[in-house]
Amino acid sequence: MRLITTNKLTVQHGRQTALHSVDFHIDSKEIVTVVGPNGSGKSTLMRTLVGAIDDYAGSIERKARLSIGYVPQKLDIDRNLPLTVERFLRLPHRYSRAEIDASLAQVNGADLRDKQMIALSGGQFRRALLARAILGRPELLILDEPTTGLDQSGSANFYKLIEEVRHAMGCAVLMVSHELHVVMAASDRVICLNGHVCCHGTPEVVANAPQYQALFGTGSMGALALYRHEHDHSHDHPHIHGAECDAKCDGTS
Ligand SMILES: Nc1ncnc2c1ncn2[C@@H]1O[C@H](COP(=O)(O)OP(=O)(O)OP(=O)(O)O)[C@@H](O)[C@H]1O
DSSP states (O other): EEEEEEEEEEEEHHEEEEEEEEEEEEEOOOEEEEEEESSHHHHHHHHHHSOOOOOOEEEEOOOOOOOOEOOOSOOOOOTTTTOOOHHHHHHOOOOOOOHHHHHHHEEEEGGGTTSBGGOOOOHHHHHHHHHHHHHHOSSSSESSSSTOOOOOHHHHHHHHHHHHHHHHHEEEEEOOOOOOOHHHHSSSEEEEEESSEEEEEEEHHHHHOHHHHHHOOSSSSHHHHHHHHHHGGGOOOOOOOOOEEETTTOOOO
16 A cells, blocks of 8 residues: 655755655555665655655645654754653653553663663664654654664664564654665665655665666675675565666766
8 A cells, every 4th residue: 555655746945956856655564765875855855754844846645644653863852851761752642651661662672661861872762762653553664864873783783673663563664774785685675866766676776776876886786685695584575676767867966
């Protein structure tokens, strides 16, 4: 089932065009990753999809009553404000203790409930954000750079956790990441953005696309293959998606 479709989505920040004529969709239970260089409009796309930016041209269609859990790229917690993880998870909705415990357990964070938000490590903080995003049992989880601040093994573990959450909750996952080889291997589809959609398709198709290689070089393909080989046992790729690349696009915005 289609959850969100955009048609010629265009977003300006002042005179800067952050997104230009972006056609995008995500279906239920898919893992879709958006990659692109700094400033290529990835966060703008996420923020527009969740409704945080409502000044755009083109159209966005959302499934009726679509519930979205969103983890923003950055979240500053006031260091002067005492805020436990439990209280953080209760903002802005009042969830029960049982719901909060279940959500924390889902992200392997049962021990975090009474800790202060500002005392969490990078990985614990990311798990608390994820726990909050899944509290409403969303059909679509949107994660903007979910492993910011984590080291390589912390990131790999976090992506594994995201796959587990997706599996347990049956939600679709849309994420932005810089960690090309790790995240692409775990995705059903990859969208390479540079203000516009440069190319899109399965991870292998995107990694081989000249538009992608013009932006990121060819180095990540070996890492992608390596990761696939090493982790074949733990990934489930039931979908076969068509290979689609925009041959007209030259990889610049
Ligand atoms: N609130 C804003 N006001 C003005 N310009 C903005 C604003 N937000 C983003 N931009 C500009 O829009 C463009 C796209 O920014 P965006 O944050 O969406 O990119 P990104 O791909 O997420 O970047 P990064 O990988 O660095 O996080 C950039 O040129 C950025 O400077």
